[in-house]
Amino acid sequence: MAKDRILIVEDDKSISQLLQVALEAQGYASKVADTAREALTLFRSDNPALVLLDLGLPDDDGMHLLAQMRLIRKTPIIIVSARDQEAQKVAALDAGADDYVTKPFSTSELFARIRVALRHRADAENASSAEVLSAGGLVCDVDSHEVTIDGEPVHLTPIEFRLLCVLMRNPGKVLTHRFIQDEVWGYPTDNNYQTLRVFMASLRRKLGERASSPRYVTTEIGVGYRFIAE
Numbered sequence: 328m329a330k331d332r333i334l335i336v337e338d339d340k341s342i343s344q345l346l347q348v349a350l351e352a353q354g355y356a357s358k359v360a361d362t363a364r365e366a367l368t369l370f371r372s373d374n375p376a377l378v379l380l381d382l383g384l385p386d387d388d389g390m391h392l393l394a395q396m397r398l399i400r401k402t403p404i405i406i407v408s409a410r411d412q413e414a415q416k417v418a419a420l421d422a423g424a425d426d427y428v429t430k431p432f433s434t435s436e437l438f439a440r441i442r443v444a445l446r447h448r449a450d451a452e453n454a455s456s457a458e459v460l461s462a463g464g465l466v467c468d469v470d471s472h473e474v475t476i477d478g479e480p481v482h483l484t485p486i487e488f489r490l491l492c493v494l495m496r497n498p499g500k501v502l503t504h505r506f507i508q509d510e511v512w513g514y515p516t517d518n519n520y521q522t523l524r525v526f527m528a529s530l531r532r533k534l535g536e537r538a539s540s541p542r543y544v545t546t547e548i549g550v551g552y553r554f555i556a557e
């Protein structure tokens with residue numbers, strides 16, 4: 328079986344070397360780009376399976392590079408950055424990053440996230456029959472990632488989209504925080520499900536939900552959430 332090729336975009340040689348050695352030990356092939364310009368060239372020519380992207384690059388901001396890569400392909404991109412503010416993470420995820428790892432990182436955590444991102448991509452590619460979920464005016468085309476409400480498009484980030492799919496595949500069932508976290512992220516994000524709450528709040532906002540009269544998602548206090556069955 329061919330090795331998955333991972334593109335490391337990182338200008339700090341001590342980090343890129345550490346990553347290369349660790350990736351090789353895990354059975355991945357890798358290439359390093361230490362500028363945004365080189366990264367974009369390799370991204371186009373090499374078609375990597377996944378990108379690890381540092382935000383602080385010498386010739387461009389990684390956020391700009393992320394946007395350029397997103398226009399070219401849906402390759403999973405994991406941000407690996409020292410920028411640890413919540414707003415920065417949300418901005419990167421909104422711009423289409425699949426995940427975000429803060430430096431200094433543990434390699435075992437990073438590899439868990441790499442496996443999840445590659446698995447999600449493989450699942451998306453292997454979904455042969457067109458899966459379209461719908462309920463009460465809300466339509467979610469799993470293959471094309473298109474979501475509409477009463478025919479109007481709703482723009483979701485990759486995580487919000489996965490969250491919606493998990494909910495819509497389990498209509499009427501109470502889903503625990505833990506279950507949803509496992510389905511969407513595949514690993515524990517934090518102890519009190521704060522990350523899940525943040526993404527659920529933004530998903531509900533985009534679905535036009537009102538807390539007083541939810542149309543699609545109800546909160547099961549202390550337990551999780553339920554997608555309202557028709």
Ligand code: CA
Binds near residue numbers: 337338339381382384
């Ligand atoms: Ca850097």
